[in-house]
Amino acid sequence: MGNELILVVEDNDKNRKLVRDVLTFKGYEIIEAETGEEGVRLAQERRPSLVLMGHSAPRDRRDRALRRLRAEEATREIPIMAMTASVMTADRQKITDAGFDAFQSKPIKVKDFVAAVERRLERTGK
Numbered sequence: 017m018g019n020e021l022i023l024v025v026e027d028n029d030k031n032r033k034l035v036r037d038v039l040t041f042k043g044y045e046i047i048e049a050e051t052g053e054e055g056v057r058l059a060q061e062r063r064p065s066l067v068l069m070g071h072s073a074p075r076d077r078r079d080r081a082l083r084r085l086r087a088e089e090a091t092r093e094i095p096i097m098a099m100t101a102s103v104m105t106a107d108r109q110k111i112t113d114a115g116f117d118a119f120q121s122k123p124i125k126v127k128d129f130v131a132a133v134e135r136r137l138e139r140t141g142k
Contacts, residue, residue, distance in 0.1 A: 020137055021045045021062060025055035025081070026070035026099065031122065035068060035099070038126055039133065052081025059091045065137055067096040069116070082115050095136050099124070 022044050026032040036046045047062055049055035052069075059067060067085065069078065085091045098111045098119040111119045120132050 019043060019045065020065035021047065022133070023047050023049065023055060023058055023062070023064040023067045025049045025052060025067060027051065028070060031070060031099070034124065035129075038124075038130065042130055044133075052077045056081050056084045056091070059085055059094060060088065063090065064094060065140065066133065067094055068099055068120075068133075069096055070099050079114060086115055093140075095140050097132070097136055 022039055024032055024035050024039075024046055026035065026048070027050050032048055032050075036048060039046055047058055047064065049058050055067065055069065058064075069082070082096065085094065085096060095117040096115070098116040099122050100107070100111060100119055101122045102108075102111070108119060118132065118136055120129055
């Protein structure tokens, strides 16, 4: 646990700060982006162990960023977790169908959130 680099792509300042504070406290290095475009650039430059992407961003921009991350060899294997307020079963299916590896419901419950991040990082061997 800890020391891994995590990219947080979230347009909501309060959500981004909460995620940053929680994960920094747990020992993770955090880089942040407000937009999908900025997130793609940071992922290409820094190659994080995990990308946490807010799911409230405009869908077309979020989906475009996700497609770019999946299309490029340098970023295709990075796990991407959606952070979303949509918790209905159909919404969860849409999230995984879109190409996300996992999702975390918002508002986040700190203990569950940290456990989900740790599980995702363990699966990738990072």
